[in-house]
Amino acid sequence: MATRSCRRLIRQPHLVGRDQDAGGGVRSLDDLYPYQHDIVNELYIKTADDNYVVARWCFANGLDTDFFWLAAHCVEKYLKAALLLNERPARNYGHDIEKLYADVKPLAPELLPAMLTVPDHLPTSLFSLGDESTEAFIKRLYFYGQPDNRYSFIGYIRRGSDILKLDQLVFAVRRLCQPLEVHFLGGSDRYKSEAWIPNQTRRERMLQDDPSSRNLYTNLEQVISGKRGKLQRHVLLNWNLPFAPSDFRHTRMAYGWMTVNPVLVRRFLDPLDAGKPEKDKHADDLWTWARDNLHLPRDFVKAYEKARSDRKAAAKARAESKS
Numbered sequence: 001m002a003t004r005s006c007r008r009l010i011r012q013p014h015l016v017g018r019d020q021d022a023g024g025g026v027r028s029l030d031d032l033y034p035y036q037h038d039i040v041n042e043l044y045i046k047t048a049d050d051n052y053v054v055a056r057w058c059f060a061n062g063l064d065t066d067f068f069w070l071a072a073h074c075v076e077k078y079l080k081a082a083l084l085l086n087e088r089p090a091r092n093y094g095h096d097i098e099k100l101y102a103d104v105k106p107l108a109p110e111l112l113p114a115m116l117t118v119p120d121h122l123p124t125s126l127f128s129l130g131d132e133s134t135e136a137f138i139k140r141l142y143f144y145g146q147p148d149n150r151y152s153f154i155g156y157i158r159r160g161s162d163i164l165k166l167d168q169l170v171f172a173v174r175r176l177c178q179p180l181e182v183h184f185l186g187g188s189d190r191y192k193s194e195a196w197i198p199n200q201t202r203r204e205r206m207l208q209d210d211p212s213s214r215n216l217y218t219n220l221e222q223v224i225s226g227k228r229g230k231l232q233r234h235v236l237l238n239w240n241l242p243f244a245p246s247d248f249r250h251t252r253m254a255y256g257w258m259t260v261n262p263v264l265v266r267r268f269l270d271p272l273d274a275g276k277p278e279k280d281k282h283a284d285d286l287w288t289w290a291r292d293n294l295h296l297p298r299d300f301v302k303a304y305e306k307a308r309s310d311r312k313a314a315a316k317a318r319a320e321s322k323s
Contacts, residue, residue: 026201027087027181040084041218045177048077049219052170057235059163060253064260065152071166072097072145075138075173079104082176097142101135104173108180108203112172116165119241130161134172137165148297155262160255164241171242175214178202184209264290264300269307275315283308 055070057063072095079100080090086107093100105112117131143149144156180203198205206213215221223232224243237244239253268290271283287308291301 044077044081048074064158068145078173155260158258272311
């Protein structure tokens with residue numbers, strides 16, 4: 001029941017409309033395409049599939065820093081694969097999944113959910129935040145999963161619904177990792193001459209031909225079929241409402257809420273709130289050591305310098321108001 005309900009949410013409502021003038025007819029594939037696909041599949045899709053499986057394992061086992069990093073990483077790779085296989089470059093994005101998603105979205109906005117949802121009948125006490133726009137979730141995922149947060153510079157807030165939303169996002173984006181404007185029966189021109197065959201693209205037939213239309217014949221399909229072992233299959237499909245077959249036997253899974261304040265805040269900023277000279281000096285000395293010996297991003301250094309000045313000024317103002 002929950003699986004079918006979640007799939008309906010992804011496939012039908014909350015979809016973003018497509019500009020009807022955006023299409024350019026059915027695309028034909030040239031002789032280079034098989035080799036281009038092989039490169040994209042090996043570099044992006046296969047590694048994204050593996051990242052996704054491990055991200056789900058990290059969530060289930062409380063390894064939250066790696067969950068966010070791997071989740072953002074797999075989404076980044078799927079988005080880049082979607083661009084490359086649809087004749088768009090994937091350069092100059094870095095790891096910015098917000099920019100990537102904005103550029104992938106016009107490829108097939110009708111196939112991307114406007115909202116990521118918490119299925120009915122799940123306890124709201126465990127699944128805080130509830131429904132969230134796709135862009136808002138991607139923004140959070142990028143913030144907590146950005147490369148600098150591999151060192152826990154930022155910390156994180158992990159919600160029980162994050163895994164459910166990641167599953168929905170991957171389900172929607174991954175199926176775009178194929179040439180969307182080729183004929184749904186293949187990239188050859190021969191289908192165009194048959195009057196009885198609809199002249200429709202893969203994008204236009206995606207929902208109608210599901211699940212075969214989203215089969216990329218690569219690592220994730222092998223995991224789902226069990227070819228990569230029982231453990232990987234269970235990690236991928238357990239309470240994965242979009243991907244799990246209807247007869248899959250789910251087992252208990254933890255959906256805890258967790259927040260982590262970064263050590264940089266605890267050591268460099270929080271002591272300044274006391275307004276005591278000895279605490280200020282200790283925090284100043286520690287900050288000087290970290291700034292001189294740790295690889296801290298320039299933006300972080302500027303932000304912490306400002307935050308430290310602001311906290312010292314606020315502590316001084318509080319002390320003066322009491323005197």
